[in-house]
Amino acid sequence: MLSFVLLLLLISGAQASYYGVVYSYSVGDFQSGGYPKTDDYRMSFSSCEECDSWFCRGDCSGMPVYLIDESRGEWCQKVHIGSGSSSLNTYSSVNSGPNWIENINGIGLSGFEVHFDLRNRSDINKPGSSPQTTIIPLVRVPSNCQRNINLLVSDPDGDDIRCRYAVYPECDICTPPSVLSLSSSCSLSFSPTNSSNEGPYVVRMRVEDFPRQTITLTDSSGVQEVKTTSDSISSIPIQFVFRVDPAAPSCTEGEYLPRFLPPTPEHGAQISTNDSETLEIIVRAEATQAETTEILISGPAGVTKSSSGSGNFTLTWTPVASDIGLNKTLCFVVQANSSGSVYQSDLRCVLVTAVSHPSTTTPPSTTTTLPTTNNQPTTTTTPPRSSTPNATPDPGPNYVLALDAMISTTLSMETDSATIMNLIKEELKRQGLPSDITLKLLSSRLVGVTTPAP
Structure with a gap:
């Protein structure tokens, strides 16, 4: 963790257009070197070059940094996949970085706290993992249209997941967006507003996991702490930009705002594949009064996208070893253009899982x-x-x-x-x-x- 903190401080003075972060980690079963830990550290800026500057001072060749997606001229999201062994302790780090894009709620310097707990849990007899989720860096909605943004969050340990806005010292200026309300179930709600509230807002959230029963956490020195169902274990940041666009001629889905069509999977669908196979997901959408131009995604490393015509998209995922057995969140929106205006569909997220099937030498009878x-x-x-x-x-x-x-x-x-x-x-x-x-x-x-x- 120290290397990450040093990197953040070294480039904290750089001028950049920041679009947010999503961090999560997962812990595997015990191996000879300890419990393997994998970090999913995704950052978003106005360009991919800024992502590379953040992660590796501009040269990411040979480093585990992967492009997730980019919307040219707006944002780029990349992820660093880190690996190591957990040391049965807790860690917290408050990180400062470059400036956010200009925003209505007046937040300048970015900042976020990472807190993870790698002590041995009495309920699963190993260190736990954080909640797992993601989101695209820029979510937009016309000012006259109702919109709910339902984050899809899973927890490898089966814990209770709750969301809230970040508070000091998890950020410096922590003003939440006035046009959004956030529920503990990780749903954001936007109601129609007037034109004076149009523009970009910074959204800084925390996702925390709570045990479903009282458990004991034991560190490497044997020191124990009891956690009840009211005590959070880990706390991870979710940060992105929410933009209120000028009013649309109509808020009816399928006219200007793209509407998903079958066989697009439903929000929250669970889709599994063998660890040696490639998964394909078909996404179809229509907007009769606009032209559907692209699909924007945020998901596990290795997801690619293609289009076979207006409103017809294919998402392809080839799992890597660190993905096996985990529910990985894959989110997407479809964008449409009409007379220079941009319209987004609902945010839709699914869980994709790579299932390992061990081989056997016993033949079938x-x-x-x-x-x-x-x-x-x-x-x-x-x-x-x-x-x-x-x-x-x-x-x-x-x-x-x-x-x-x-x-x-x-x-x-x-x-x-x-x-x-x-x-x-x-x-x-x-x-x-x-x-x-x-x-x-x-x-x-x-x-x-x-x-x-x-």
């Missing part, structure tokens, strides 16, 4: 070939049974041997297979299957479904 509705065979396997008398059967994975269903869609299995499988998965979950089922494409026209081990 049986193979069954079943016909499907289109007369093409589907090959499935059943788990092996123990040959030891009276032994507890190996539960193994559970399998759905056949899925007899008729699906009518305009999507193509060749180009939209990931979207079709996500839709099937959500329907199966609604029908009562576990939330962590996985779908696997068996051929160009067939989908196999498996459930995890009980």
